[in-house]
Amino acid sequence: MSSDIKNSEIDELFSRGVEEFIDPEGKFKEKILRKAKGEYEEDIIIKFGVDPTRPDIHLGHAVIFRKLRKFQDLGCKVVFLVGDYTAQIGDPTGRSKIRPEIEQKEVEANMKTYLDQVGKILLTDKNSFSWIRNSDWFTAITDIELPKGDKVKMSIEKEGKKTDIDFDANSFVGKAVVFEKTRMQPTITGFRGAISVITLKSLLWTLKHITHSRLIERDMFQERIKSGKELFMHEMLYPVLQGIDSFVLSEIYGNCDLEIGGTDQTFNMLIGRDIMKLNKKEQQAVMSLKLLEGTDGKEKMSKSLDNYIAITDAPNDMYGKIMSLPDTSIVNYFNLCTYAPQEEIKKIENDLKKDKTNPKDIKMRLAREIVVIYHGEDKAEQAERNFIGTFQKGGIPEGLEEIAVPKGTNLGKILLDNKVVKSNAEWRRLVSEGAVSNAETGDKIGSFDFSVDGNMPIKVGKRRFLKIVVEE
């Protein structure tokens, strides 16, 4: 690979989709340049904070993962910082208690599904990837709560004899035993031990160096204050805890060179720099990436707004969702979600402005390119054919889900049982609106009591399809 190509690649690395890149000393960029030339031997550590409660990954997250992948390709190591401790505190229901064994297994299970998905984008071998949870340093022994009556065993030596003693798990000693078994784990350096412990004392020491005005600078806080909304102390401390994570990471991995996240994380990531400086660590660089808007074209893509395209969405769904994007999102999606070269995207942008092409055709290309990334060429082509057949020509989608039912079953019940409709009331509503039809003949279902007596594909609204197969 010639150094020319590498240079343009590196330019793109630092610009495409990047809202802000903060590296005042230029150290990080220099390291990357040296790494690219093979002159830098040490690990370059890139931190990314993940929420362990949401294992569903969508295209918005993928923007960041794809960027991380580029860094991996240059030889950097990506570390996922799993915010399991902070997630617990932020849990507004306040229900979750710290239950070490169960919760450890949960985090591990979630991480597994997470990594299965992320593996489509990121390298997950030991040299390129690692993950660590922040409950490892934030959990205190006394935070542990165990079911009443639980016992833990501990062996002691008395006069040369070993004896097992049962302790009440909720006693201090009991908790300490559990802590040792579940919290202290093999660290990156191989030994088994508490990696680092953040005590109240050390937290207060950190807070002593951070002012209130520094914390409320954050836009989100300002808005809340202005609009008279409540702002809780623990929310204000979030950035601090996140910053401590960066510091601890640099202790564990030797350094923490870059933190990457969406623009909504910029402030938090910058607090990380402050805290690293306080602790005389090399300050991380910060890269914030543009947030991808959701399928509504307005709000950022998120699960809670239900405007997301999951990377595990079936090819047909993924294709369809991309086609239903507003035209105004096309260029952004090309930039953030595809590998299309930037010159080409520029051209597309110009064509769109000059009405040279039908935006639909460009969107089809977009949809296809994105589906290729997550499902491969064949599936993408199939999805495209399916889209044309179903929506442009008004046919029936391929590979419909088939539901077998006994002859004479009420259609409403079938749809309800299969969660195509939410309630009986919705079913009746849809029927009276003429939204339910036989997808083959186009005949509308006119009666609530309609029962099926033969195989038929059913269409509900624009995009809900179901094939009913009658059992003999």
Place this chain on the structure above:
RNA sequence: GCGUAGGUGGCAGAGCGGUCAAUUGCAUCAGACUGUAAAUCUGACGCCCUAUGGGCUACGGGGGUUCAAAUCCCUCCCUACGCACCA
């Protein structure tokens, strides 16, 4: 701790004893028009039923007054604002 104003459907926000399953806006869903785009128009929008009717559950939690409560009273929880306190 004291005082004042509040807590209503996914969100915002009316209602302040019966006609309230709750005006309105946003979001959502459906129909028309389309490119499964946008815009626009129309309608729906708690749940269940043997359904131009009946029932159940809901206006922060619990209790009470009343034939009747989102609406009145008591109590608890939570929020904002002011006062007091302030290592």
